[in-house]
Amino acid sequence: MxxxxxxxxxxxxxxxxxxxxxxxxxxxxxxxxxxxxxxxxxxxxxxxxxxxxxxxxxxxxxxxxxxxxxxxxxxxxxxxxxxxxxxxxxxxxxxxxxxxxxxxxxxxxxxxxxxxxxxxxxxxxxSRYCPVCGSPMASVPGGWGRRCTRGDYSGYPPVIPAMIVLIYDGDRILLSHKPGWGKRYGLIAGFVEPGETLEECVHREVKEEAGIEIDNLHYIKSQPWPFPNQLMVGFTARYKSGTLQPQDNELDDVRWFTRETLPETPPNISLAYMLISDWLNKEQDK
Ligand SMILES: [Zn+2]
Structure with a gap:
């Protein structure tokens, strides 16, 4: 792989x-x-x-x-x-x-x-009013941007980048669990911080949420996630080193699963579902 x-x-x-x-x-x-x-x-x-x-x-x-x-x-x-x-x-x-x-x-x-x-x-x-001075905002021709009618401020429809990653190690993948998810497990995911590349974000989130290092990072696909304004960017990565250690305050479990032991996974609307389905299809072809 x-x-x-x-x-x-x-x-x-x-x-x-x-x-x-x-x-x-x-x-x-x-x-x-x-x-x-x-x-x-x-x-x-x-x-x-x-x-x-x-x-x-x-x-x-x-x-x-x-x-x-x-x-x-x-x-x-x-x-x-x-x-x-x-x-x-x-x-x-x-x-x-x-x-x-x-x-x-x-x-x-x-x-x-x-x-x-x-x-x-x-x-x-x-975006009706300027967040700086409270004056009405007006449309900027040629896009959805809006500009303050009094000062210099302008704004655009927000798109918030977030990454999600399927981490594999041989024939198993890493899934995480948050309190309140019931039986369902998901992939490691997180928001991009200011001043950070997508790749840096993946490495940081994986380290923070699971305590491990990864390599062989590949971009797979992206998906607008309108709840309310995210752009989910999907990757795969290979486990490199480290011992699994879920972050105390966000996740209550991170664990390896094989095809046979896979738990309930995210709904088909999600990029997580698509990444896991891709992996399952490849496993089937082996
Ligand atoms: Zn203003």
Missing amino acids: ENITSNTDTPNTNNGFERLYPPMPIPDGQAIWFPFQKHKLLVKSQGQHISLLQGEKTLLANLKHDELLYLGNLNGMPCIASAVDAEEHIPANWQGVGLRELYSLMDGIEYTIATYASQIINWHQT
């Missing part, structure tokens, strides 16, 4: 979605809608089946809502997001679905745009 490469699909950059930025007028005609109410995406429900709302610019006309945000075009169809007032009564055939639940119910690119919509809506709601 000297050279680990991912056997998952290569990142799809041609997914039919073209991002657009303000100021961009919303075209007339049909659009795909991403309205959020109380952090849930409003979708059309027909029995067990749900689908994205489609309709003209007037779709939200009868509901109190924030500014319409034109996110881009999916296969030529405008995608529009907005926050609907929490008190509004939505039509009977609409329902609100949380992003975690939505993952298994929706096509990949539609889900991606929904997570993008939730983050841009959140950004708009939290």
Whole structure:
């Protein structure tokens, strides 16, 4: 296992979605809608089946809502997001679905745009006023950035990098457990600190959380994690040296598992699941 490469699909950059930025007028005609109410995406429900709302610019006309945000075009169809007032009564055939639940119910690119919509809506709601002087912020043309109307401050939608790593040693992998996780184990993960590279972050977190050294570090893939603004960056690494020693205040267990002894692992929405599945598939091929 000297050279680990991912056997998952290569990142799809041609997914039919073209991002657009303000100021961009919303075209007339049909659009795909991403309205959020109380952090849930409003979708059309027909029995067990749900689908994205489609309709003209007037779709939200009868509901109190924030500014319409034109996110881009999916296969030529405008995608529009907005926050609907929490008190509004939505039509009977609409329902609100949380992003975690939505993952298994929706096509990949539609889900991606929904997570993008939730983050841009959140950004708009939290960037109305300058954090330095309290003056109103105004949109910076050509992006989602906003600038203070009085001073120099400008801000952009936050993306917080965090790393997650699958550590292997022969036919076993390292999993960790936090209090409150029940029977489920996960991978070592952590936020990148200011002034730190991703690679340094992986080495530091592994040392801090498990007490061991690693080598053969490889980047595998990344995943936006909209709870609320993370970008998860996934790696694999090989165990090098040291004795397992879980960090006292964060983890209550770190342990090696083989394919046969694998416990309950993270849900399929997560990058951890994908990294573990990759490893399981490789083990199967042996
Ligand atoms: Zn200011």
